[in-house]
Amino acid sequence: MEERKKKILQAIIDEYINTAEPVSSGALVHKYGLDFSSATIRNEMAELEKTGYLDKPHTSSGRIPSAQGYRFYVDELIKEDDLSLEEIKYIQSKLETRVNAIEDLTKIATNTLSEITHYTTVAIGPKTGYQNIEEVKFVLLGTRMLMAVILTDTGIVKETIIKFDDDITEEQVNTLNFIFSNKLKGKPLEEIDKPLEEYIFSEMNYSLSVIKPVMEQLNKVVNEESQIYLEGANKAFELPEFKSLEVAKNFINLLDTKEIVLDLLNTGFANDINVYIGDEQQNEQLKDFSIITFKHRYQDKDLGTIGIIGPKRMDYSKVISVMKYISKKLNE
Amino acid sequence: MEERKKKILQAIIDEYINTAEPVSSGALVHKYGLDFSSATIRNEMAELEKTGYLDKPHTSSGRIPSAQGYRFYVDELIKEDDLSLEEIKYIQSKLETRVNAIEDLTKIATNTLSEITHYTTVAIGPKTGYQNIEEVKFVLLGTRMLMAVILTDTGIVKETIIKFDDDITEEQVNTLNFIFSNKLKGKPLEEIDKPLEEYIFSEMNYSLSVIKPVMEQLNKVVNEESQIYLEGANKAFELPEFKSLEVAKNFINLLDTKEIVLDLLNTGFANDINVYIGDEQQNEQLKDFSIITFKHRYQDKDLGTIGIIGPKRMDYSKVISVMKYISKKLNE
């Protein structure tokens, strides 16, 4: 694309992100000091529309970016936004909070991101199955209840309660601790499965009435979908696009249908910031929204994904800058 | 109030709950087979308005119930709604799911209530501090991390992670288990406080560098606000009152501002179903909504509160009937 077209496209998208109104050729001349007449810009705009980067709500209106336009903008035109001193200070103070559980850090990061960007933020923890087991412990609670505690190499602690029909002895708890420690230390969580159950039963010759409920419950933990953190759902309602009842409804439905959100957060590559633009997605429910996600990592270990959901007319450069900064800080 | 006025008031509220449209004198004659002319009903309506039970959006429109009208309806006029066989079967099948943790049951009940009534449902667990401690156990995870597990008499398990700057020995863990078991078994959780810390330190002469982080973390658990369960936020958007952007925004804000919801769920008497009608509440944010709550109990022990948030024009009799049924089933 010629330099001039790029300039015009960028100006249009910047302006549209700011005002939420279709952008006219005249406005570009006034506000962006482009050194061509509005007629020239009009010609370029017509071409940008023909090649798919712009749309027109109706014949005699200004232009708005198409999904393809946003994509080009995000991939090629965007310039980093410098965070203000206040923003940096705010983020630092929030992230410095001492936490004992990783999950609390995710929560804080999610909240901070929402506060700074004024968009709705969602997050999930790391995939359970891929984490490695550092330690497994069984604790007797009362006489017929066992708590299993699993510590993973990412520092996440999973626990679950197991109930039995008969009393459990200290003896049995010790055996369980012994078996599982030996068998599982260092292995990924997903290895807690059927074969393991059979192995334990055949090799160890250990009572099925004890091992069965244990395996059942542990399996549940391994396969359970991660908790979703949601922050600032109300923030979206300040945006002009949410004046449309249709859009507002779709948004709430989206947040309520956890599968879609989960799916999106689970996609995406490791270290990068991923931008999903509405119509690009196959999913009809996403067509009005854009989603930007990043993986929250520490020492190369996946600690979950944090994302922002907003209108396609999102302040991409601001959001991406803030995400980069938070991501960097989290890694430290 | 005279019998005839009651009949008319009830018919108006029933009709308004059904249609969401102001109710005219004529409609009452047609649909409710009242044996008076529309003129007579008009006279009665005028009086009901003067005494505060009805409102009029504008001079030449039909009537809508006022908060006072709804209150009278709920307290005096409402008739129980029989659940359909399908509904009963659905509720039973949902509540029969085997769960290991009480929290899961609350979750299921919340979901069921929302599915059956088509309203948005919220719930919280029981107040932590009032529960009695049945058992406290400390488990060593790695070398500098301890997990504290507290089992309460309501069957709820609280756990927290405690990190230390130095290594912890098995020896120390045993001492902790001994001290806390002896000191706390049978006591309410809120007794984990400053005096206890001092007692342990002075009497037991136990290292402060160990006891301090433990107490700090346990304290956090005792005082942490209960998790909020939310189901069917999107359901509200199907209702005609949510055509108004203002109302929709207030609703989302309400759900996002957890304090208000928490406050409401925490009020209310033990065994009963509590109905809060919009304007009756001091809180400006609640003026468009009604909230119906009940305490979820098992063998006289408080297991949390479940509530429904919807428009003032809620199907009170349906909601109350379903709640009564679910409440009864939960208690079993």
Place this chain on the structure above:
DNA sequence: GTTTAGCAATCAAACTAAAAGAGTGCTAAA
């Protein structure tokens, strides 16, 4: 004394028409 038929008055909602205004596309000149 209570009820009701009848009717003028009220007001939102729907419809119509006209005008204003913003912006484009195209043509022809620079």
Place this chain on the structure above:
DNA sequence: TTTAGCACTCTTTTAGTTTGATTGCTAAAC
């Protein structure tokens, strides 16, 4: 290749009208 100029398009705004539902009141009927 750029741009001034202008006709054309289409939304938005405004005003005015009509329609229709519903009430409140009066006076007659029960």
